[in-house]
Amino acid sequence: xxxxxxxxxxxxxxxxxxxxxxxxxxxxxxxxxxxxxxxxxxxxxxxxxxxxxxxxxxxxxxxxxxxxxxxxxxxxxxxxxxxxxxxxxxxxxxxxxxxxxxxxxxxxxxxxxxxxxxxxxxxxxxxxxxxxxxxxxxxxxxxxxxxxxxxxxxxxxxxxxxxxxxxxxxxxxxxxxxxxxxxxxxxxxxxxxxxxxxxxxxxxxxxxxxxxxxxxxxxxx
Numbered sequence: 001x002x003x004x005x006x007x008x009x010x011x012x013x014x015x016x017x018x019x020x021x022x023x024x025x026x027x028x029x030x031x032x033x034x035x036x037x038x039x040x041x042x043x044x045x046x047x048x049x050x051x052x053x054x055x056x057x058x059x060x061x062x063x064x065x066x067x068x069x070x071x072x073x074x075x076x077x078x079x080x081x082x083x084x085x086x087x088x089x090x091x092x093x094x095x096x097x098x099x100x101x102x103x104x105x106x107x108x109x110x111x112x113x114x115x116x117x118x119x120x121x122x123x124x125x126x127x128x129x130x131x132x133x134x135x136x137x138x139x140x141x142x143x144x145x146x147x148x149x150x151x152x153x154x155x156x157x158x159x160x161x162x163x164x165x166x167x168x169x170x171x172x173x174x175x176x177x178x179x180x181x182x183x184x185x186x187x188x189x190x191x192x193x194x195x196x197x198x199x200x201x202x203x204x205x206x207x208x209x210x211x212x213x214x215x216x217x218x219x220x221x
Contacts, residue, residue: 008029010035011034012076013029013034013037013074013076013077013078014037014038014068014071014074015029015038015077015078015080016077016079016080016083016090017039017040017079017080017082018040018047018080019080020150020151022080022103024153024154025080025103025106025151025153026038026055027154028110028154029078030058031157032110037061037063037074038055038060038061038062039062039064039067039068040063042065044062044064044065047064067089068089071090071092071096071098072093072097074098076099076100077099078103078106079100079101079102079176080103081104081173085100101178102175102176102177103153103173104152104167104169104174104176105180106153107145107152107153107155107165108156108177108179110157111152111156111159111165112161112163113156113159113165114163114165114182114183115165115182115184116131116167116183116184116185117146117169117180117182117184117211118167118168118169118186119170119171119174119186119188119208119211120186120188120189120190121189121190121191122189122191124169124170124188125147125148125168128148128166128167128168129148131166132144132166135164140164141164142163142164143166144166144167144168145165145167145168146168146173147173152165171197171204171207174207175207175210177210180211185211185212186211187208187209187211190205190208
């Protein structure tokens with residue numbers, strides 16, 4: 001549990017990318033009273049009609065296949081994992097004082113549960129699935145989330161102090177974290193990958209290393 005998230009009611013938030021992660025983030029931020037806008041490189045007619053109706057009903061401002069005129073109008077930008085923090089409009093927001101973060105980071109901040117985080121170039125999904133089954137078999141309230149296909153924020157919003165969030169984390173998710181410090185974390189391996197995004201092995205490794213906790217906050221009994 002983090003406690004590092006200030007009250008989002010009335011805050012202007014731009015959610016960039018509307019895959020599973022972004023869509024779940026939209027709902028969570030609306031539930032917290034934020035003023036939500038969304039941006040996606042796809043055209044409006046490429047989205048499900050029911051989803052578009054939901055956005056309109058909730059008063060969400062949509063930037064489909066276009067960008068906001070002034071990135072400085074937002075308090076926060078929440079990037080989906082596939083969105084590079086190096087994109088010019090993201091950098092513009094950062095230069096204008098907008099907090100740049102990601103769905104995993106926000107999930108950690110709003111969660112009341114305990115995170116177990118697993119990363120690595122290979123074997124993440126298998127290890128996360130196995131760990132989740134072990135936790136479930138032990139009788140713990142367990143959600144298996146993250147890069148495995150279930151957005152962490154969807155479980156974090158309804159978590160309580162007895163919840164364990166066993167989380168597969170990618171380097172894309174980790175590079176936008178700031179306060180994310182799981183109680184238990186594992187780096188399985190590190191081999192050259194995603195260098196078109198991270199550019200160097202040093203940067204790739206640094207993104208993965210953000211999974212490591214500064215201290216053990218919870219002991220598994």
